[in-house]
Amino acid sequence: MKRTLLSFLLMGGLSTYVYAQENLTYQLPPQSIVDLVDAPGSPTVQFNKNGSLMLLLQAPGYASIEQVAQPVIGLAGIRINPANNSTEGELSGVYNGLTIKDLKTGKENKLTGLPDKMKMTNISWNADGSLFAFTNNSPNGVELWLADLKEFKATRLSNGYLNDAYGTTLQWHPDGKHILAQFILPERGIKPAENIVPTGPVVQENLGVVTPSRTYQNLLKNTYDQSLMEYYLTSQLQSVDLSGNVVKIGTPAIYRKAAYSPDGQYLLVQTIEKPYSYLVPIYYFPFQTTVLDASGKLVKQLYNAPLAEKLPTGFDAVAMGPRSYEWRSDAAATLVWTEAQDKGDPNLKSELRDVLYALKAPFNAAPVKLFSMALRYSDVVWGNQNYALVKEQWRKDRKEKMTLINPETGKVIKEIANRSSEDTYSDPGDFIYGKGPYAAKVLLFDKGTPGVVFTKGAGASSLGDRPFILKWNLLSNKQDTLFKSKSPYYEEPVFFNNTGKVYISRESTEETPNIFAIDLKSKSEQALTSFVDPYPSLKGVQKTLLSYPRKDGIKLSATLYLPKDYKKENGPLPVLIWAYPREFKSLAAAGQVKGSPYRFTRLAFRSPVFWVTRGYAVLDQADMPIVGEGKEEPNDTFLKQIEDNATALINYVVDMGVADRGRIAVGGHSYGAFMTANLLAHTKLFAAGIARSGAYNRTLTPFGFQGEARTYWQAMDVYNKMSPFNYADKIKTPLLMTHGIDDENSGTFPIQSERLYSAIKGHGGTVRLVLLPKEFHGYRSRESILHTFWEQDQWLEKYVKNKK
Template identity: 45%
Template sequence: MKKLLFFYFLGISIFSYAQENLTYQKPSKEILELAEAPLAPSIRIDSKGENMVFLYRSNFKSIETLSETEMRLGGLRINPKTNIGSRERYYNNIKVRVGRKGTETTVENLPKNPRLSNFSWSPDQSKMAFTNTTTSGVELWILDINSKSVKKLTKDNLNANIGNPFYWFKNSNALLIKTLPDNRKDLIDTKIAVPTGPTISVSEAGKKAQNRTYQDLLKNKADEHNFEQLALADLQKVDLNGTITPWKESAMYRSISFSPDGNYIMITTIEKPFSYLVPYRRFPSKSIVYNTDGKLIKTVLEVPLIEDLPKGFMSVRKGKRNLSWRDDKPATLVWAEALDEGDAEKEVEFRDEVFQLDAPFTGQPTALLKTINRFSGIEWGTDNTAIAYDYWWNTRNTKTYIFNPSNSKIKPEILFDRNYQDVYSNPGNFVTKRNEFGRYTLDIIKNKAYLIGDGYSAKGKFPFVDAMDLSSKKTSRLYQSNLTDKVEDISMAFNMKKGEILVRIESKNEYPNYYVRNIFKRMTPVPLTQFENPFKSIQNVKKEIINYKRDDGLELSGTLYLPTNYEAGKKYPMIMWAYPREYKDKSSAGQSTSNSNEFTYPWYGSPIYWVTKGYVVLDDASFPIVGEGDEQPNDTFIKQLVANAKAGIDAVANLGYIDRTKVAVGGHSYGAFMTANLLSHSNLFAAGVARSGAYNRTLTPFGFQSEERNYWEAPEIYYNMSPFMHADKMKTPLLLIHGEADNNSGTYPLQSERYFNALKGLGAPVRLVMLPKESHGYAAKESVLHMLWEQDQWFEKHLKPSKNTEE
């Protein structure tokens, strides 16, 4: 009896410690110093590269900010008190530089405790509008670039719940703003509201609605009411003196777009009925064109509720879609229509046809071109020259066409026909310049267009600028970076006549900075910024790109970091961090875009912190999943996953750096899914960290990641790829971390909770950490620092067991 009582109380004791009541913890000094290093500002630069606006913000939000009231409706997350997205990232300071050689000046008279967002240049680029979120709402402010001064234009009654809350008129002297309607009804508190009946959903026989597992959807009539009230807004016109005049009555405004000449405004509104299956972007909508006085010109598009698209990633709805303005014309609408009825499984010669219609939109549409794949966009140029793009996900194919928008009888010519995952063959993007309408169109000089490319190759990254003769379609190279100890990126072209481009240059220990380079004069680039390296403690860390092969000969790579206290001949524990990616050919899968000269930047989710704690880190390790021909990548997912991991460990072990019995693997989202599978199906690792993943694929039955087939078409794939189904095989220590408010499709917090319960029930060593208020990515300082502490404790315990670190 005494023995039984002893074990009884022991059981109570063990059970009572199954959950730990920890407050937020901070990681060790080495990690904390890096995590709290100040951010460099974000930059807004005008089209000529003359004036710059520097925007500053803190690294993190606070848990108090994340704890503010939040409503999750129709795929949105809204703060109903302030009427702006509850997950908005705010800036808190502004500096301005006038002229390339000017000095940065702090803007005075900013609001107290600023929470700034929605920055937008005026059409003439002399001003910038932005919002400030107070404790009770959203205000509109204006920054004058030349005077470096700001002023408040409205009270805090803007509605920023859906899309931009303001839009510039063409003259740069007034804005169209969305404001809270005076007749908005009170919101329903769904926690205390008394139901008036059940919630009923209906499916008609034969009508399929195979949708992804979206989160934050509407669930009942109370949600519908709240969504409508939060979406409703009045449209008003405000001039720069603050004079406000009513412009349009209350509606659920989704998007607003001015014609290039500024004489027309296309407004898209959300209509009813709402849906409990899809987010608001697939609710019914109506697009109407008005003149600048608010007079209705024409209803140009009405879209029904979209719940039942044909099967396939490349399937689309019937009718007009991608409705937009033609950038090189005063007021011409352009759109695409499916020629396959939107059904990706139908075999047709052409998938889409593109049309245009000039103002006042009463004539017959004109056909422009047909695309072999699904239409994806147009770069407008002149009356006779434009560039169109299409793509097809299933084959990873993309085509680039040059066509004459004034004569559809002239057959479009295919300039590039390529695998878009083949980065080595990427010809680059066409250079655009700002036209008389303030829109960006092809920069064509003496019948030549220009291309800026990343310049990836097996030898490294060497970005380039090419000129294309539009008659012969032949290209000539004007410039290519030859930096071998640094990395250069070409951000944009300021003036192709003068040869001025904006570049960003960085090295392992030099923070990325911006320069103006003249590709014709070949002179030393002129610096625009001089940001210092805030991560001094790791600036001299040994870093290299290692190349190795999988057992089937596939080329792989990863970025290898050695500990800051590295001693030659000593073996260290290793952390491998990765994210699987699907390919349709081995050639593309074996390409690398990593560069050892890239700046070493330890962002919040990075494993690089642990070089300061005596770990080797293999970051961004290649994890390609390849399915060539009729084979789909996921048909051999597990086999390829394990082969990728083994190859990475072998490569580093062969260099003599690591003890291969002390290797941990980690990843976020699909990387977490990868981690759980590796621990279930291999004995390569001593521990794992899986953040915000999905582990049971039967909970995402209509596709996930790049898997198009549904569960009933490929049940064995869903079963074999689900770590939950193989929880009985998992014996390796696993740290699960998940945000309690995850909004990502498929990665419900339930995924981690149920997987933890399965592993715990089967006796696996597992720890589950749920971060309050956090979404798919983590934002609060308290959460991020605690996450780093958890990971540090886990690695120390399971890769350095001699220290006897407590969980």
């Protein structure tokens, strides 16, 4: 392994008040943890649209620090890899191998012709499921490839490179024979050179207009950044046929969106326009919405959306004017969009919040008002000429509604749901889609019965999650459960198309997830995969879903892991609690059971379960609800509630006999890190804390954070009380902090950890700050992850397990 320098800051023991700065190469945690980090994951499964084929996609392991250390440019809220003009993310959805399984014959095939050192992304199926397009992230650019599943052959379709930094990288034409893709302009040349001699100051100005905004990262800072953004984001739309012949569509632009009408005759296009902003990311920039014909000629100019720097405060705030343009997927070429009726301001009283409009091709008539909403528009689920479902929501009150309408006339047929989004027990699930008359996705209807659809959901209940498939008559509200997970398994539907079978992923605490086909009539089943346990060293680890009361009666839950062969007579164990606070407006919803007792343990860098191999009792996903009913806001009593949550859990596991009250650590990532620092500042419950990539001074996020919609000036006392930075002099429990130096997350700038470290150090606390070079909010490289685990293990061994 390449040894690379890691810089961090270290605060010595409480009695010595020593401040030190050290240099250290990346370290390795104990081998039991290294083996789990390096364990190969099971393949990801993906079905084609008609359910005849299944892809088994293999993802690579963690990247090396050398890979993640490649240059990244932050522009307008986007992280761009300048080497190949792609978005630089946390490396999910990238595959380096695949197998194709024929679900009728069971035969498995490999594709020939795949690129060397493949990094497959953006998988997109054609209408009949016989082909899929994908991109390959090569060092020089993003390549367009085609996989033919009749010949089992992969071919690069074009010598040009795609723009994968922003917009819709690729999509199929409804005919299944052409692909529309965003190409880099071959004539763009080298990137603009920066003039190192300033031509003047950078000026921002506000002339008395209320312009609140949250804290964003990687924003534009000057005119050079603007020129870089235009260089990296400008694309040329091109249609590519299956032989690789290319036709230009329209003109070069920064494409926000491009979508074919279901009949393939038109393109709905949105392009970013000037003026750009230094205050908000690109999705708030001005943009123009137009309709082009399939060859790229202008048919209709729809709307020029202005710069959205001046949105009102609140999670239900939206821009004025038309928004959320899309095609009605069950019709040939009908545009739909919504417009706010309250100036987009949730703080204004209004009987109506949004109106849904429709406009049919050739787009010359007046728009038709389709549906008026008392809440904010969320989505439309299109079915056929008789049925569509309109979804509304109001995030402040956690309200959501679904209404069944006739999409031709707008006539309301009936209200389908009016519920709290927090109430997981009553969640009817997500609608299952099928192929519409133009190959676009629409509601999957039961043949021969009007208004009968299907949903699949998590099946939250007092017994834990029990995923299901539901057959639902929207007209009579009759519901039939076609499939439901049964103990001692967690069985999750992964594909259903109403052909008499359901494909599920089945797992248990001891069995790794595998795919099964179940005949719904005969109940016979067939195993389709035989993935092996990637974590044999965890065999025998005891896993239990706990349910315990908070002192105000709320039922809480957490997943307890105990070392293999552990018995209570062995005595209580040191404990690591890992949690993440969540806001609720209902006590009942906060007390609902989360998760399932039958899940197989999956490990990722955010998991604390690694430490069960080190002799700790681990409590993962410990409930940390913050409740504010009625006019009360959850954060008004944040500190009291996190203490009550932690106390309830500690008392419960101590009473079980598995936890040593004097040797308990608490930790979390992001908002969980914020929680950890607060618990250490305001309680004496813990022996140590681990806080990764958190925010600790809420005055630095003054226009809202997490679920808090009020500004600092509206709730100054709440912001100040919730900021552990303000109580750094009270943090005497040993605290380990880690942070990615290139953290891109809104609100969690690395300075948050640096300033809290300095404050605790200045008051003689025991604290250690580890800054990880080239890491984002989620750590990506093997070296950084293993070093973070080494730091955590050292901290836990010293201040928890072997506490003096």
